[in-house]
Amino acid sequence: MTTKPKVSKAELAEQFRTFIDPEYVITDDETMKPYECDGMSMYCEMPLLVVLPETVEQVQRVMRICNENAVPVVARGAGTGLSAGAMPNKEGVVLSLAKFNRIVEIDPLARTARLQPGVRNLAISEEAAQYGLYYGPDPSSQIACTIGGNVAENSGGVHCLKYGLTVHNILSVEMVTAEGDVVMVGSDGLDSCGMDLLALMTGSEGLLGVVTEVKVKLLPKPEVARVVMAGFDDVQKGGDAVGGIIAHGIIPGGLEMMDGHAIVAADDFAQAGYPRDARALLLCEVDGTEEEVHEHIAEAEEVFRKLGATSVRTSQSEEERALLWKGRKSAFPAVGRISPDYYCMDGTIPRREIANVLTEMEKMSEEFGLRVANVFHAGDGNLHPLILFDANVPGEFERTEAFGARILEMCVEVGGCITGEHGVGVEKIRQMAVQFNDEELQQFHDVKAAFDPAGILNPGKGVPALRFCQEYRSLEHKQHTHDHTVAAHG
Amino acid sequence: MADNFQQLKEQVLQARDSGQKLNIVGGGTKAFMGRESDPDAGTLSVAEHTGIVDYHPVELVLTVRAGTPLSEIEATLAEQGQCLHFEPPHFGTASTIGGTLACNLSGPGRPWAGSVRDQVLGIRLLNGKGEHLRFGGQVMKNVAGYDVSRLQAGALGTLGVITEISLKVMPKPAASLTLVQDMGMDEVIHYMNRRAAESKPITAACWVDGKAYLRLSGAKSGVEATAEKWSGEVMEQGDRFWQQVQDIQHEFFAGNDVPLWRFSVGSTAATPALEGNWFIDWAGSQRWFRAAGELSDLEPAARAAGGQVSLFRGGDRTGEVMHHQPEALKGIQRRIKNAFDPDSIFNPGRLYSWL
Numbered sequence: 001m002t003t004k005p006k007v008s009k010a011e012l013a014e015q016f017r018t019f020i021d022p023e024y025v026i027t028d029d030e031t032m033k034p035y036e037c038d039g040m041s042m043y044c045e046m047p048l049l050v051v052l053p054e055t056v057e058q059v060q061r062v063m064r065i066c067n068e069n070a071v072p073v074v075a076r077g078a079g080t081g082l083s084a085g086a087m088p089n090k091e092g093v094v095l096s097l098a099k100f101n102r103i104v105e106i107d108p109l110a111r112t113a114r115l116q117p118g119v120r121n122l123a124i125s126e127e128a129a130q131y132g133l134y135y136g137p138d139p140s141s142q143i144a145c146t147i148g149g150n151v152a153e154n155s156g157g158v159h160c161l162k163y164g165l166t167v168h169n170i171l172s173v174e175m176v177t178a179e180g181d182v183v184m185v186g187s188d189g190l191d192s193c194g195m196d197l198l199a200l201m202t203g204s205e206g207l208l209g210v211v212t213e214v215k216v217k218l219l220p221k222p223e224v225a226r227v228v229m230a231g232f233d234d235v236q237k238g239g240d241a242v243g244g245i246i247a248h249g250i251i252p253g254g255l256e257m258m259d260g261h262a263i264v265a266a267d268d269f270a271q272a273g274y275p276r277d278a279r280a281l282l283l284c285e286v287d288g289t290e291e292e293v294h295e296h297i298a299e300a301e302e303v304f305r306k307l308g309a310t311s312v313r314t315s316q317s318e319e320e321r322a323l324l325w326k327g328r329k330s331a332f333p334a335v336g337r338i339s340p341d342y343y344c345m346d347g348t349i350p351r352r353e354i355a356n357v358l359t360e361m362e363k364m365s366e367e368f369g370l371r372v373a374n375v376f377h378a379g380d381g382n383l384h385p386l387i388l389f390d391a392n393v394p395g396e397f398e399r400t401e402a403f404g405a406r407i408l409e410m411c412v413e414v415g416g417c418i419t420g421e422h423g424v425g426v427e428k429i430r431q432m433a434v435q436f437n438d439e440e441l442q443q444f445h446d447v448k449a450a451f452d453p454a455g456i457l458n459p460g461k462g463v464p465a466l467r468f469c470q471e472y473r474s475l476e477h478k479q480h481t482h483d484h485t486v487a488a489h490g
Numbered sequence: 491m492a493d494n495f496q497q498l499k500e501q502v503l504q505a506r507d508s509g510q511k512l513n514i515v516g517g518g519t520k521a522f523m524g525r526e527s528d529p530d531a532g533t534l535s536v537a538e539h540t541g542i543v544d545y546h547p548v549e550l551v552l553t554v555r556a557g558t559p560l561s562e563i564e565a566t567l568a569e570q571g572q573c574l575h576f577e578p579p580h581f582g583t584a585s586t587i588g589g590t591l592a593c594n595l596s597g598p599g600r601p602w603a604g605s606v607r608d609q610v611l612g613i614r615l616l617n618g619k620g621e622h623l624r625f626g627g628q629v630m631k632n633v634a635g636y637d638v639s640r641l642q643a644g645a646l647g648t649l650g651v652i653t654e655i656s657l658k659v660m661p662k663p664a665a666s667l668t669l670v671q672d673m674g675m676d677e678v679i680h681y682m683n684r685r686a687a688e689s690k691p692i693t694a695a696c697w698v699d700g701k702a703y704l705r706l707s708g709a710k711s712g713v714e715a716t717a718e719k720w721s722g723e724v725m726e727q728g729d730r731f732w733q734q735v736q737d738i739q740h741e742f743f744a745g746n747d748v749p750l751w752r753f754s755v756g757s758t759a760a761t762p763a764l765e766g767n768w769f770i771d772w773a774g775s776q777r778w779f780r781a782a783g784e785l786s787d788l789e790p791a792a793r794a795a796g797g798q799v800s801l802f803r804g805g806d807r808t809g810e811v812m813h814h815q816p817e818a819l820k821g822i823q824r825r826i827k828n829a830f831d832p833d834s835i836f837n838p839g840r841l842y843s844w845l
Contacts, residue, residue: 109683110758133687154633161630167637168608181818188796189754190775191594191644193812194841195823196607199640203633220689243548249571249661289690292712348629350549380630381549420631428634435634439621443829447636450825463635 005091007069009048012093016051019061024052024099035094038079038086039141042343042397043426047074047088054099056174056182056212063210064180066093072459073178075206077118077149080141082344083425085153085205085461092459095210097148103127104213111218112171112188117148117211121155124216133218136163139421140332148211154203156421158254161379162287163219165421167202174213175201178452188215200447205423206458208451222287225253226297227321230304231278231311235259238280239355241307242378245284246351248303250296253287255379256328259358262335262373262386269334272327275311282378283328285321331375332386339371339388343400347411348420351381360410361385368403370396382420383411409434424462432462433469441466491541493555495622498651501534502835503620511838514592514647516557517584523593524646524840526807531838536588539653542566544628551611551628553656556588563587567659575603575660577736588652594644597736598694598705601686601757601772603660607643614654615642618831628656641826647837648845649830663693663707667717668728673702675761675768682773683758690716694732695773698742705732735771742769742778749805751788753777755797762791778802785810812842820844 007015009027016025026032027049037044048071053059066073072092079086088094100116103123107113108131113124121142125134138157139145145155151173156165163169172186186198201208232238238257245252258266258274258281267274274281282304286296297314304312315321327334335342349357358374365372371388385407389400408418408431418424418431432441444463449455464472505512511531518537521527536557544553547570554563560574561583567573577597578590591613596605612626615638625638642652673681675697682695685704691712694705704722706713717724725731734740743750753762757774766781779788785801792799798813805811815823827834827845839845 107758108687109680110756111683111687112756131687132689154637156631164604164608165631167640168604177818177822179818183816183818183822185819187754187798188756188759189798190600190772191605191607191754193644193754193798193800194815194819195645195649195826196594196641196643197819197822199607199637199643203637208636220687223689246550246661247548249664251661288708289712289715291715292691292709295709295711348627348631350546350551350629352546352548377631382631415627416629417627417632417634419634420629421633423633424635432634436624440623440625440635443617443621443623443638444635446829447638447826450822450829453825 005069005071007071012065012069012071013049015065016062020051020053020058024054026050035076035079035088035096038081038084040082040084040425040427043084043087045088045090047094048091050094050096052096052099056176059095059176059210059212060180060182062093062095063176063178066456067179067454070454071456073456074458075152075210077146078120078144080145081149081153081425082346082422083419083427085423085425085458087426089459097146100148100212106131108133113216113218115147115214115216117214118146121145121147121150128218129221132221134221135216136169136219137166140329147214147216151202151211151214152204152206153421153423156377156382158256158377160377161255162251162253167199169217170198170202171215171217173198173201173211175209175211177209178454178457182212203423205425205462207448207462208457222253223289224293225285225287225321226293227283227285227315227324228297228300228304229274229313229324230282230284230309231275232280232308233278233310235280235358236355237308238282239358241282241304241309242354243351244303244307245300246379248299250286250300252284252379254283254285255377256283257281257354257376257378258328258331259374261371262331262375265334265338265373266327266331269337270323270327270330272323274327278310283324328375335373335386335388340390340392343387343389343404345383345385345387345404345407346419346422347383347408347416349381349383349411349414349416351378353414353416354378354381357383357410357414361407364403364406368399370400370403380420381416405431426461429461429464430468430472432464433472438466438469441469492538493541494539494557495653498534498536498539498616498653499620499622502616502618502651505532505835506618506620506833509833510835512835514651514837516586516589517559517582519581519585520589520593522803525811525843527840528838534651536586536651536653543654547572550659551656552659553628553654554587555654556652557586559583560585560587560590568662571662572659573662574657576600576606576609577603578606580737587655591643591652591655592645592647598696598732598771601775602693605643607640609658610639610643610655611658612656613639613642613652615649616651616653618650618833618835622653626656630658646841648827648841650836665710665713666705666707666729667713668725668731669704669706669717669720669722670725671702671722672700673697674700675770678702678770679758679761679774685720686773696735697770698740703731740769742767742780746804748780749782749801750803751779751781751783751799752802753779753792753795753797753799755792755795759795762795764788764791789813810843815842
């Protein structure tokens with residue numbers, strides 16, 4: 001845990017201004033306001049101050065000063081995170097990497113790109129396109145989110161089942177440690193000697209170091225991609241079809257599922273021609289060479305029909321493929337149109353539990369009196385339930401949070417986990433106590449201390465303090481017993 | 491199939507109380523790796539802790555006790571048309587999955603299919619305090635907590651006893667063939683990287699003894715169409731060739747008199763001008779080198795090629811065998827070691843003299 005900072009806001013700002021352009025040391029509330037939250041805007045906090053260094057050396061000096069003075073540091077990219085991982089600390093500095101926005105080098109032969117952390121995810125693929133290459137992980141926020149944030153969250157996207165997560169697609173990171181040293185973790189080789197610190201850094205939510213450069217792998221753009229859309233009149237059949245296609249030996253480039261609510265909302269929005277009466281919709285994209293795609297598409301259509309699809313449609317052109325995806329890609333804003341607010345959850349479950357979990361979620365939806373729409377990465381069991389609510393109705397957000405917490409706990413109960421790609425941040429910190437016991441959480445704290453002995457990096461995020469965990473577990477237990485009693489009496 | 495966990499735990503607790511050190515051993519087939527074991531340390535055998543705990547082919551996930559032999563796992567997967575995509579090397583039939591992860595060993599398909607580290611989803615670990623901890627899980631995506639599972643890959647057992655591993659498994663490719671052609675070492679790097687940049691079902695690329703080998707696998711139609719377009723003769727018994735590469739059994743690797751070095755470098759880097767024989771794998775990212783020499787003499791060449799070098803087999807194992815680490819990373823790794831194994835029980839000095 002951090003101790004009380006040993007320096008005042010004014011002193012800190014003055015020190016920073018000796019080596020950072022004073023314009024980029026922000027101390028007034030009005031200019032700091034946009035930094036008070038990330039994409040999870042329900043959690044807000046104003047920082048002590050915000051700095052936007054322009055060189056690695058400046059980052060080092062910021063870290064040294066903060067480390068010496070026990071000032072918390074929250075590194076920030078584009079602020080698109082969905083677990084409040086970049087929410088400021090009120091006694092701390094927000095270290096924005098926004099000025100580090102340069103693609104340093106693309107090596108088409110080696111299929112790598114050297115990037116400053118503030119480069120947007122989509123910009124990598126756009127720049128690599130001239131060489132017939134692209135960057136694999138494609139989180140939904142890819143138009144805005146940055147590669148530094150992707151490393152912090154181990155971001156995924158639609159194509160993870162086949163092409164992996166961030167951890168599978170980076171070669172090295174240059175980072176500044178809590179103590180202000182610059183270290184290179186990883187190399188141009190596919191693995192390095194010693195402990196795999198690159199894996200540890202990836203998904204560490206800004207708790208272990210500040211990434212100042214990333215080298216990523218690029219992939220050749222597939223010759224062809226086609227998508228098969230299959231509608232089902234029953235969630236169970238849709239869930240089974242997900243397993244069916246994989247059991248058949250096809251690893252789709254993307255395999256996405258939507259439930260009835262999401263189908264209608266997305267189709268209203270995108271007019272994609274989805275089967276509006278379906279209870280579950282699968283979008284299965286197959287990519288590769290012409291011949292391979294041709295072979296696999298035919299097999300996929302047959303598998304879906306055999307498993308009871310009520311409609312099967314395959315894209316015949318790039319335009320049609322884009323249209324079928326448009327519905328999926330706009331599903332979140334589409335759901336936004338049918339509700340004043342929505343809360344996007346993120347848990348992972350074994351694929352075989354998809355139908356069961358969706359059915360249970362429907363029941364909970366009735367219990368909590370809140371609608372839920374499901375859009376998710378079915379191929380890797382990553383759920384994104386969207387709980388629809390109205391923040392203006394007193395108590396409704398609290399009910400939404402409780403509903404969300406129950407969904408995450410159910411994910412753990414069926415053998416899954418509380419976050420597939422959004423991270424723990426502040427949002428899911430209590431549920432960490434459900435997934436991990438005290439010894440495991442203590443091990444995480446010890447790992448953190450190995451990188452950050454003074455505990456200045458993003459304190460209070462990712463791993464809960466043990467003293468809160470026992471309390472949460474017993475509270476939850478009581479709550480469940482209570483729900484159970486109500487259900488039995490109802 | 492046996493759950494030997496209690497015995498493992500008791501032995502760790504006893505060692506902790508008595509101040510004894512422990513060398514962790516699975517099938518005992520990789521004793522040649524790392525620095526020499528501490529002769530005063532006792533042996534902690536994981537070989538009896540075996541068996542498949544959970545396997546759902548539809549999930550593409552396998553959970554297995556760490557002492558389970560690779561051969562047993564592969565036989566079970568094969569019944570379902572699946573495989574360990576990272577093609578682990580076998581150093582005899584006793585090689586275990588736990589040792590494979592601890593040593594981070596993967597076969598020729600690694601640039602495309604990923605490594606054992608890439609396919610690990612979760613582990614259970616017995617740390618130096620005798621605590622049995624669970625990290626990661628049995629699902630493809632899991633970002634709760636630090637990735638302690640992948641941290642074990644290449645740590646050579648210095649952080650604890652891996653007792654159970656969950657892995658992503660994959661369908662076996664429907665078809666596979668190998669193209670071979672004569673090529674000089676100076677042109678092959680460019681050639682392999684050019685091929686790897688094409689959207690074709692390439693799954694391995696190596697060079698040895700004046701010949702370049704490319705493997706194509708996947709849907710039959712895609713493999714055959716690519717083979718027609720690309721140069722090279724279709725190799726008979728291609729599978730056998732790649733199995734030898736995977737198991738480090740190709741004749742290049744024969745004999746223990748000349749040390750075997752492993753360069754993990756940038757795929758396009760020029761091969762260092764060093765006197766000795768080369769075997770280029772992973773489309774240029776892994777280069778095996780046979781010559782007498784000192785680690786410190788080879789390190790500058792590895793660095794110039796964007797990577798690192800280690801002594802894989804043979805040579806002097808009393809000094810360092812792994813590429814040297816900068817001070818800041820040394821400090822972090824020492825502290826991580828201390829976080830998992832505060833009494834320094836496990837595999838002392840096996841990875842680095844200072845760990």
